Amino acid sequence: MGSxxxxxxxxxxxxKQAAEELLCCNRISEPFGLSLTPQQAAALILTxxxxxxxxxxxxxxxxxFQKLITAFCDSPYITQYDxxxxxxxxxxxxxxxxxxxxxxxxxxxxxxxxxxxxDGPARGSMELLQDYLEQMAKGLRRGSTGLEEE
Amino acid sequence: xxxxxLESVSRIQPSSREPAAYVQELLSEAVRTGILxxxxxxxxxxxxxxxxxxxxxxxxxxxxxxxxxxxxxSLLESVFYTIYAAVLQxxxxxxxxxxxxxxxxxxxxxxxxxxxxxxxxxxxxxxQNLCDRLFQTPNSFYCGSIKxxxxxxxxxxxxxxxxxxxxxxxxxxxxxxxxxxxxxxFIWRYLRELEMENLFLTRFPPKNVHHxxxxxxPGYENAPVNLFGPVLIAALGIALAxxxxxxxxxxxxxxxxxxxxxxRLNRTQTEELLAGAAERVSDALCLPDRxxxxxxxxxxEAAFTVHHHSTHKTMxxxxxxxxxxxxxxxx
Numbered sequence: 165m166g167s168x169x170x171x172x173x174x175x176x177x178x179x180k181q182a183a184e185e186l187l188c189c190n191r192i193s194e195p196f197g198l199s200l201t202p203q204q205a206a207a208l209i210l211t212x213x214x215x216x217x218x219x220x221x222x223x224x225x226x227x228x229f230q231k232l233i234t235a236f237c238d239s240p241y242i243t244q245y246d247x248x249x250x251x252x253x254x255x256x257x258x259x260x261x262x263x264x265x266x267x268x269x270x271x272x273x274x275x276x277x278x279x280x281x282x283d284g285p286a287r288g289s290m291e292l293l294q295d296y297l298e299q300m301a302k303g304l305r306r307g308s309t310g311l312e313e314e
Numbered sequence: 315x316x317x318x319x320l321e322s323v324s325r326i327q328p329s330s331r332e333p334a335a336y337v338q339e340l341l342s343e344a345v346r347t348g349i350l351x352x353x354x355x356x357x358x359x360x361x362x363x364x365x366x367x368x369x370x371x372x373x374x375x376x377x378x379x380x381x382x383x384x385x386x387x388s389l390l391e392s393v394f395y396t397i398y399a400a401v402l403q404x405x406x407x408x409x410x411x412x413x414x415x416x417x418x419x420x421x422x423x424x425x426x427x428x429x430x431x432x433x434x435x436x437x438x439x440x441x442q443n444l445c446d447r448l449f450q451t452p453n454s455f456y457c458g459s460i461k462x463x464x465x466x467x468x469x470x471x472x473x474x475x476x477x478x479x480x481x482x483x484x485x486x487x488x489x490x491x492x493x494x495x496x497x498x499x500f501i502w503r504y505l506r507e508l509e510m511e512n513l514f515l516t517r518f519p520p521k522n523v524h525h526x527x528x529x530x531x532p533g534y535e536n537a538p539v540n541l542f543g544p545v546l547i548a549a550l551g552i553a554l555a556x557x558x559x560x561x562x563x564x565x566x567x568x569x570x571x572x573x574x575x576x577x578r579l580n581r582t583q584t585e586e587l588l589a590g591a592a593e594r595v596s597d598a599l600c601l602p603d604r605x606x607x608x609x610x611x612x613x614x615e616a617a618f619t620v621h622h623h624s625t626h627k628t629m630x631x632x633x634x635x636x637x638x639x640x641x642x643x644x645x
Contacts, residue, residue: 216380220382220383220384221380221381221382221383222380222381222382222383222386223379223380224363224366224367224370224386227379228379228380259380262378262380263382267374267378267381267382270374270377270378271377271378271379272377273377
């Protein structure tokens with residue numbers, strides 16, 4: 165039944181809705197010089213699908229693109245040149261981290277944390293961001309609630 | 315609508331499969347036979363998906379747009395289980411499908427939720443009554459399952475998200491094991507059967523019940539064995555031997571008589587004889603109608619056991635002589 169769910173949630177209709185949502189986000193990111201083409205949007209939707217599948221997760225409805233773009237579009241470390249690639253990587257990290265934190269962290273808190281690390285100590289480095297997220301997830305699994313309180 | 319189509323749908327029996335499989339089969343059969351058009355079938359599928367999205371959002375308190383597939387799968391099973399509960403409110407499958415189509419999935423689902431809630435409330439009362447009147451026995455599984463196990467179920471059960479989950483293992487076996495859905499539908503049926511068995515057991519002196527059980531299953535105190543069955547068979551035997559049923563006492567002569575009676579009978583004849591005895595037992599114990607009906611169902615199972623022991627010349631296990639040994643049970 166799980167695979168049926170995936171098929172339903174990634175059906176043509178759901179993908180079209182997600183693409184529209186993603187292109188609407190250009191209104192948020194354009195003031196910062198960032199935008200996506202329809203082809204880039206389609207590629208990101210595919211990445212989301214693959215990230216969800218590889219992490220064994222499912223997403224009905226959407227909203228995660230808008231949250232990520234709203235949070236990251238003002239980052240000094242993102243340019244139009246690497247905007248799409250950054251979003252691909254952020255999406256993958258996001259779903260990976262949801263699992264690693266055992267779903268203890270809400271979407272908003274996790275995205276907020278990612279943004280602070282990305283702009284702060286990671287200085288735009290995805291590798292460093294991943295290291296920080298790994299440490300944070302380990303702490304959470306050990307029972308630390310530091311992230312939720314931040 | 316063709317009569318043939320309605321008959322095809324009504325052949326899908328709810329008790330024969332898990333709720334999720336049943337509901338999906340019901341839907342596909344309704345589309346196949348034309349009770350629902352393909353577009354209506356597809357619309358219902360999207361309504362289920364939309365309902366699932368709402369439930370996921372409530373489950374995560376709106377804090378997460380995604381969940382693990384296992385979680386989504388359990389939540390979806392709960393949706394199907396609740397719809398199944400709504401279907402059970404209809405006299406047959408075809409009227410349920412028509413009701414579903416007319417109301418829409420969300421309203422139909424809510425009707426199922428209300429039914430489950432009513433059942434949960436009723437089962438709480440039944441459980442409390444059962445605990446208050448629980449038969450006193452040294453068998454640890456009896457008290458453990460009925461009192462502690464089911465209380466645990468109420469603590470853990472979340473019908474709004476995981477209505478299909480039973481959480482407990484219900485180690486104490488009822489006399490006639492049943493298959494079917496879990497969750498409150500299982501607990502409700504389990505409690506109803508336990509209520510009847512407990513009612514029957516409380517009609518006898520605990521020390522005599524203890525003696526019967528000790529013979530039929532030595533060490534029964536710490537074993538997950540049914541208490542009702544051996545006592546029922548002993549009572550039926552006493553009724554046939556013309557003894558005093560309430561005392562649950564069988565003499566050596568009674569047993570010899572029963573051995574002679576049963577050795578001449580095949581299984582069907584054994585069942586017929588026991589069915590007559592069950593009426594006498596019921597009268598002697600002043601059992602209510604519900605318990606009588608339960609007894610009638612149980613006779614079939616009892617006949618199987620009696621015939622088996624008669625064939626293997628082990629009737630002493632079913633009809634032990636109360637005077638054969640001192641029993642350690644204290645009132």
